[in-house]
Amino acid sequence: MPELPEVETIKRGLSKFCLGQKIRRVKINCAKSFIGPSEIVEGQEIVGIRRFGKALVIDLSGGVSLMIHLRMTGQMIYDGKERYAAGHPSENFVDKLPNRQTRVIFELLDGTLYFNDQRKFGFVKVLPTDEVEEDKFIKSLAKEPWKMEGEEFYKKLQRHKNAPIKAVILDQKIICGLGNIYADEALYDCQIHPKTLAGDLSEKQAEELLRSARKVMEASINSGGSTMKTYVKADGTKGDYLEKFAQVFRREGQPCRRCGAEIEKIRVAGRGTHICPQCQKLECRKAEDEND
DNA sequence: CTAGGATCCTGTCAGC
């Protein structure tokens, strides 16, 4: 999905455009995308917007909350006097709405909020506000990189010492917020090969990786999340992390901005993975085993 | 317990 910076971008947009508005009506186009009773949402006012890792929570009056996870292809689009869209980037950001991928529609007093999701992996879930933090998924989330100490991260790596570091940092129960883009960007930033076994990282490398994760996600949040050129926010600015800041993601075949070598796309942990083969060398712990 | 693969679903693109 949309990773932490994109969800943060949504949070900020909804806070600006939807906070204080009443939800007049909820229309569900896809039953799978909406969990819980929609009737109790109608007539409630949006009183708060929160984010837990990649999960968005919209708090409503009446002690009700909406927990939203965009997974791979979810988008939240507010369409009123202005349009504000964030999440999975696509042409839909500027389409007529609703469209083929619209799963849930929230009619507000002033405008409409759309939950779009091509692949239907995402969902909107109704739950009591005081149970949000007890939700199984939210409760399982680890700390975000800003809240985690290097030593704690290093210790966690030891518990998964035989897994490639990229697989480990994609696991939200180990460290929360990174997805496929920012995992690749963070590993490139600190020059660690994604296939390096987690147990092979030194404590110093663990700290550097943590710092890089913060750095790439901060850059993205500041630019409005990574999106494509068709994404234009209501204020006319574009979320353009990929164009401006991405060093490796979707840059295979292009020169590394650090050393000039050609960026490669490989497969790690079942995911497409982008590296500079020159800057990110794979160091093998088991080298001595091969002498047996 | 960990690690890895299949799976949910729709759409697009490369290769025949």
Next chain:
DNA sequence: TGCTGACAGGATCCTA
């Protein structure tokens, strides 16, 4: 043109 398989900004379930 039409078909086919691979793949996609995520997380869970199942297996060994």
